[in-house]
Amino acid sequence: MTVPAAVLLAALVFAAASLARAxxxxxxxxxxxxxxxxxxxxxxxxxxxxxxxxxxxxESASGHLATYLAGIAYHAxxxxxxxxxxxxxxxxxxxxxxxxxxxxxxxxxxxxxxxxLAKRLATPSLRALSLPDDAIANMLVDVALASAAGAALSPGxxxxxxxxxxxxxxxxxxxxxxxxxFLVTSRRLWGQYYGRxxxxx
Amino acid sequence: MTVPALEVLTGGLEPRVAAFLESCVRCxxxxxxxxxxxxxxxxxxxxxAKVDRVARLYRRYRTWSGRVVPWLTGARxxxxxxxxxxxxxxxxxxxMCGRCTxxxxxxxxxxxxxxxxxxxLVAAGKVPAGIQAxxxxxxxxxxxMRIPPGEVLETVAxxxxxxxxxxxxxxxxxxxxxPGRRVLYALNPREIKxxxxxxxxxxxxxxxxxxxxxxxxxxxxxxxxxxxACDRGAQAAISRKLLERAERLGxxxxxxxxxxxxxxxxxxxAPEVLGRRLPFEIVSFVEQLDEYVAGGRVTLDxxxxxxxxxxxxxxxxxxxxxxxxxxxxxxxxxxxDFVEMxxxxxxxxxxxxxxxxxxxxxxxxxRVAAGRLKAEQIRRTGAKVVVTPCHNCIDQLLxxxxxxxxxxxxxxxxxxxxxxxxxxxxxx
Numbered sequence: 001m002t003v004p005a006a007v008l009l010a011a012l013v014f015a016a017a018s019l020a021r022a023x024x025x026x027x028x029x030x031x032x033x034x035x036x037x038x039x040x041x042x043x044x045x046x047x048x049x050x051x052x053x054x055x056x057x058x059e060s061a062s063g064h065l066a067t068y069l070a071g072i073a074y075h076a077x078x079x080x081x082x083x084x085x086x087x088x089x090x091x092x093x094x095x096x097x098x099x100x101x102x103x104x105x106x107x108x109x110x111x112x113x114x115x116x117l118a119k120r121l122a123t124p125s126l127r128a129l130s131l132p133d134d135a136i137a138n139m140l141v142d143v144a145l146a147s148a149a150g151a152a153l154s155p156g157x158x159x160x161x162x163x164x165x166x167x168x169x170x171x172x173x174x175x176x177x178x179x180x181x182f183l184v185t186s187r188r189l190w191g192q193y194y195g196r197x198x199x200x201x
Numbered sequence: 202m203t204v205p206a207l208e209v210l211t212g213g214l215e216p217r218v219a220a221f222l223e224s225c226v227r228c229x230x231x232x233x234x235x236x237x238x239x240x241x242x243x244x245x246x247x248x249x250a251k252v253d254r255v256a257r258l259y260r261r262y263r264t265w266s267g268r269v270v271p272w273l274t275g276a277r278x279x280x281x282x283x284x285x286x287x288x289x290x291x292x293x294x295x296x297m298c299g300r301c302t303x304x305x306x307x308x309x310x311x312x313x314x315x316x317x318x319x320x321x322l323v324a325a326g327k328v329p330a331g332i333q334a335x336x337x338x339x340x341x342x343x344x345x346m347r348i349p350p351g352e353v354l355e356t357v358a359x360x361x362x363x364x365x366x367x368x369x370x371x372x373x374x375x376x377x378x379x380p381g382r383r384v385l386y387a388l389n390p391r392e393i394k395x396x397x398x399x400x401x402x403x404x405x406x407x408x409x410x411x412x413x414x415x416x417x418x419x420x421x422x423x424x425x426x427x428x429x430a431c432d433r434g435a436q437a438a439i440s441r442k443l444l445e446r447a448e449r450l451g452x453x454x455x456x457x458x459x460x461x462x463x464x465x466x467x468x469x470x471a472p473e474v475l476g477r478r479l480p481f482e483i484v485s486f487v488e489q490l491d492e493y494v495a496g497g498r499v500t501l502d503x504x505x506x507x508x509x510x511x512x513x514x515x516x517x518x519x520x521x522x523x524x525x526x527x528x529x530x531x532x533x534x535x536x537x538d539f540v541e542m543x544x545x546x547x548x549x550x551x552x553x554x555x556x557x558x559x560x561x562x563x564x565x566x567x568r569v570a571a572g573r574l575k576a577e578q579i580r581r582t583g584a585k586v587v588v589t590p591c592h593n594c595i596d597q598l599l600x601x602x603x604x605x606x607x608x609x610x611x612x613x614x615x616x617x618x619x620x621x622x623x624x625x626x627x628x629x
Binding site: 022025026027028029032033034035036038039048052058059060061063064067068071123124125126128129130131132133134136173174175176178179181182183185186187189190191193194197198199 | 214216217219220221223224225226229230231232234245247249250253263264265266270273274275303304305306307308309310468469470471472473475477478479482520521522523525547548
């Protein structure tokens with residue numbers, strides 16, 4: 001195993017352990033229910049993870065379509081980048097065609113990430129809300145996406161991708177990137193709430 | 202002052218609220234879902250900004266990075282000044298209407314986070330005095346307006362007499378404290394003090410439906426200001442009074458008068474805070490009336506209400522209570538010209554008076570200003586009558602009506618339905 005690969009593996013283990021600890025730290029969100037349900041929680045959860053993602057399902061998306069679509073592309077690129085990062089540790093050969101397609105996705109996600117950062121800095125109400133963590137998290141992801149695109153086009157850049165990826169993973173448990181773990185829980189609770197009350201689902 | 206508040210955050214934090222605090226990415230896409238922000242355009246009024254006030258404290262006391270590198274995530278310590286800021290955000294800029302929750306791109310519940318802030322403020326003794334006075338009154342006397350049982354009996358007696366005279370039907374009655382009836386109809390104390398016509402209207406409809414029902418002269422109050430304050434202990438104690446009264450009367454169904462938070466706090470929250478299933482069902486009067494109309498027990502003639510009518514959706518009854526269509530079905534039968542506001546149903550804007558704000562006089566100016574959006578919605582419909590199944594919303598809409606010179610009449614669903622009622626022959 002190369003040194004960059006070893007660093008990446010260590011960072012991966014650190015991130016997984018730290019995030020698991022953070023998740024365990026808040027405790028179980030399950031609780032007994034006593035009020036009679038009007039609708040089904042499961043239907044609300046299905047809605048939360050399907051139709052609720054459609055651009056017209058929420059005002060926050062339909063009213064900010066460009067931002068919403070940029071966010072979707074950014075996160076799609078981020079998840080693909082993380083998957084590609086893990087693959088660099090495995091004895092798996094990624095077809096060149098797939099890598100070229102991924103490079104395109106990473107490039108698009110990078111452009112979206114930079115656009116979202118620019119919007120954050122340029123919009124007064126958003127800037128008022130922003131913290132150093134917002135900029136650092138965004139830029140770390142952007143650099144990782146750029147290095148992922150480089151590695152996808154040129155296999156020789158893989159060690160650099162691994163080191164940048166390791167840095168991203170080491171940062172992940174510290175700030176807003178933790179939401180990757182908690183948003184699934186939050187969204188499930190959101191769906192349960194509206195499903196149970198018969199408002200959604 | 203800060204220590205008890207901190208204990209709520211460090212010791213009593215609900216896991217689901219912690220998950221919400223961890224999930225907010227400060228994207229601010231929720232901003233325009235908030236009626237307060239839409240009116241004042243102050244960045245401090247966005248739901249994300251309000252959540253962030255709590256999240257910064259959460260990070261300081263509940264995360265490693267918040268303790269070690271607080272500048273990175275904006276973590277801040279709880280001080281008396283921070284508590285003041287929290288109070289201004291949680292009580293002064295939020296009605297907990299949940300419109301931001303419905304529209305959160307991530308799927309978190311900012312209203313639940315504000316609930317945590319309010320619980321911390323309860324512990325710190327910083328609840329607005331008007332809200333706290335109502336909580337104390339309900340705990341001490343069984344209702345938030347300190348109305349003695351004798352006054353309830355007296356009011357109901359003259360309402361009954363008046364009803365008999367106005368309908369010419371000597372069999373109409375407003376029964377009180379009758380055990381063994383199928384339905385207990387529980388009231389908002391404001392009805393007894395200021396809006397007795399809504400009690401008469403409901404009574405007339407129960408009578409028309411041949412319902413076996415009763416009122417209660419004690420522990421009749423459906424309102425729960427401790428629910429607004431997010432004081433779970435007091436909330437449970439207040440709910441318990443009415444629920445135990447219903448159990449003692451042996452009813453099958455508790456019908457909650459037209460009150461959004463009263464419905465939500467009893468129907469959805471009380472079983473949870475009390476930790477038990479109830480031996481009777483709880484429905485809103487809106488659902489009860491819809492059932493009567495659909496089942497043919499009450500017949501309405503829309504021609505008796507010719508003026509244009511619109512409907513305001515109370516947040517706690519509709520978006521957070523799931524009672525969305527019954528009031529519409531009734532209104533289509535009861536009003537000749539019923540038009541919707543836009544947006545409506547679960548997407549409706551808060552009237553601005555929710556979350557206990559009507560009792561917090563220090564925020565009155567902002568409350569009325571935040572209601573402008575609702576006032577303009579009403580004006581655009583061209584309606585002469587605004588129906589809302591919530592006495593809290595009625596108070597705010599009455600004020601908006603005056604302040605924005607809308608020239609409308611604000612009424613409950615029962616009042617409009619009672620005007621459209623085709624009397625049935627009880628002798629047969």
